[in-house]
Amino acid sequence: MLSPWRPWPGQRGQRGFVMIIALIALAIMSIAAIGLMRTTSASASIAGNLAFEQAAATSADQAVEAAVTWLENNSGQTSSSTATTCSTGTSVLACDQTSRGYAATRTDPSSTQSWSQLWTQLVSAGYTAVSQSQDGSGNTASYLIQRMCASTGDASSANGCGSSPLAVNTGGSKKSGSTQSSSSQVYYRITVKVSGPRNTVSFTQAMVAL
Numbered sequence: 510m511l512s513p514w515r516p517w518p519g520q521r522g523q524r525g526f527v528m529i530i531a532l533i534a535l536a537i538m539s540i541a542a543i544g545l546m547r548t549t550s551a552s553a554s555i556a557g558n559l560a561f562e563q564a565a566a567t568s569a570d571q572a573v574e575a576a577v578t579w580l581e582n583n584s585g586q587t588s589s590s591t592a593t594t595c596s597t598g599t600s601v602l603a604c605d606q607t608s609r610g611y612a613a614t615r616t617d618p619s620s621t622q623s624w625s626q627l628w629t630q631l632v633s634a635g636y637t638a639v640s641q642s643q644d645g646s647g648n649t650a651s652y653l654i655q656r657m658c659a660s661t662g663d664a665s666s667a668n669g670c671g672s673s674p675l676a677v678n679t680g681g682s683k684k685s686g687s688t689q690s691s692s693s694q695v696y697y698r699i700t701v702k703v704s705g706p707r708n709t710v711s712f713t714q715a716m717v718a719l
């Protein structure tokens with residue numbers, strides 16, 4: 510009569526060792542799969558943030574263009590359908606046009622202020638930020654314009670309007686400007702606030718000369 514086959518004691522040990530190796534390999538594969546998922550998720554998040562940032566930048570550019578168009582249409586005009594007549598100068602840009610978010614004088618943030626705080630200060634002072642239509646990405650851009658002059662009135666060297674923005678110092682430490690210039694052009698600073706999805710807020714500035 511044949512006796513049943515029984516593995517050698519060493520064979521039992523080998524079978525247990527193979528199981529341990531299999532478990533280790535399974536753990537390594539699981540860790541690698543989790544790492545791949547995280548990498549994919551991070552890449553998708555980065556791509557989404559870049560697209561979100563680009564959409565906000567596009568919305569800000571459109572607001573800057575709208576502000577420049579308003580300035581060009583009113584520069585040198587004694588009267589305008591989008592501005593009131595000034596008593597302090599011959600041009601409608603010689604005085605504040607608060608309903609159009611236009612300040613005839615320059616205001617810089619103080620050493621403890623951010624541009625966001627200065628924006629709030631200007632709006633509280635009565636300057637209405639001009640809002641553009643919400644774009645397809647859910648961004649709404651608004652702008653304020655400041656003439657880089659020390660006082661109201663027709664632009665001249667007397668009130669600093671013919672100088673480089675850097676030449677007019679109101680004491681702030683966060684001034685925007687350009688290189689020194691002897692040009693008779695008048696400088697305007699356009700500040701754009703973009704409010705987007707997820708309560709995001711960004712600021713963009715542009716300096717133009719007319």
